[in-house]
Amino acid sequence: MRLSHRLAPHLAALRALLVFTVLLGLAYPLALVAVGRLPGLDVRADGSLITVEGAAVGSELIGQSFTDAAGTPLPHYFQSRPSAAGTGYDPTATAAGNLGPESVVDTLTADPRESTPSLLTQVCARSKAAGELDGVDGRRPYCTADGVGAVLAVFRAHGLTGPVTRVVSVNQAAPATPFVTAYEGVPVEPAQPGVDYVAAGGLVTPVWGDAPAVPAVPADAVTAGGSGLDPHISPAYARLQVARVARERGADPARVRSLVAAHTTGRALGFLGEPGVNVVTLNLALDREFPLG
Structure with missing residues (x-):
């Protein structure tokens, strides 16, 4: 007696499920375990x-x-x-x-322990610490002497253009002394915790500073690996x-x-x-x- 045309596809799917369960759920994993037990491979399979x-x-x-x-x-x-x-x-x-090259502005709060450093500030802080530990110049481009990102929020009269009206060192919270005293003749002020100067119209302006073009502290000393x-x-x-x-x-x-x-x-x-x-x-x-x- 021929199976109903409605039942046949379901039985075929069930047979395929059973076959692939045996092959991929049992045989394949057991084969890999057996390969991992071969001399010379067993140490790495156990995690070296x-x-x-x-x-x-x-x-x-x-x-x-x-x-x-x-x-x-x-x-x-x-x-x-x-x-x-x-x-x-x-x-x-x-x-x-998960931070990229555009992560240059810290999130500052009234409690410094709750502030979130940007990737740039993390790199700057690590480079400064590594330099102090090993007695070398820990300076890097776009870093301040106190180990944060040397970044200004520059406000201009007409948004993107016009004369500078205000400048804030966004990664140095008050009462810190800004890493530069003036920008285009306008005094630089420290940042106030909790204020978003970028949202307020400030143009993010990283400053190279006087660091050498090739830092003494290698990049892998200040950046994490992918894993x-x-x-x-x-x-x-x-x-x-x-x-x-x-x-x-x-x-x-x-x-x-x-x-x-x-x-x-x-x-x-x-x-x-x-x-x-x-x-x-x-x-x-x-x-x-x-x-x-």
Whole structure:
């Protein structure tokens, strides 16, 4: 007896569901698990865990923050790049900061702890801190000396044109002293928390300042990675930190540089990406070679 033309499509769909459930829901995952158990692949499949005296202390694939409880960098360790994943390098909250190059104006509130820094101010603050930590010039273009974005809201008589009538340093809250005293002959005033000077008609005007064209602090020291989990920094950022780490550990800088070289990976397939230094494995090697007293 032929099936009803209404029932036949449903039975065909049910058969397809069962077949694909077995293939894609059972066979395929089990095959991948079996491949992950092959010698040479099993370590990476388990997360490339790093163990010290039998205890897991991290993963070669996930970065860590080498700071104290207050978030202050520990000077005897190489520092990782910033992370926007949760509170930092949280695998359950992997994410980028989702801020772009147009994020240059902070949201200032009466309570500084509740203010929201722009990407520019975050970069400026990190560069200033990194410069102070490693004893180099932390200045960057479009940054003030106190580590915020050097951005003015410029008001003109006719909106976009005409003489300047008012200028506000939008990222420096009163009673701060503006990073420039005047703009086109008009005194610069600090920002008042809670005021949106851009919505009020101010033209956003970043100011380069007197920073060098090529900052001493590399870009990866002041910007987070896309995943927030990358354990690598650039060789340039690692070289910047060698003198401090060697001094703090009482080690020969040449030997510390050798450790950096040993933990530097090249481009994938010889041409993809950039060389990187794995900070997690490097710091573990430091503890083995130059233990703290």
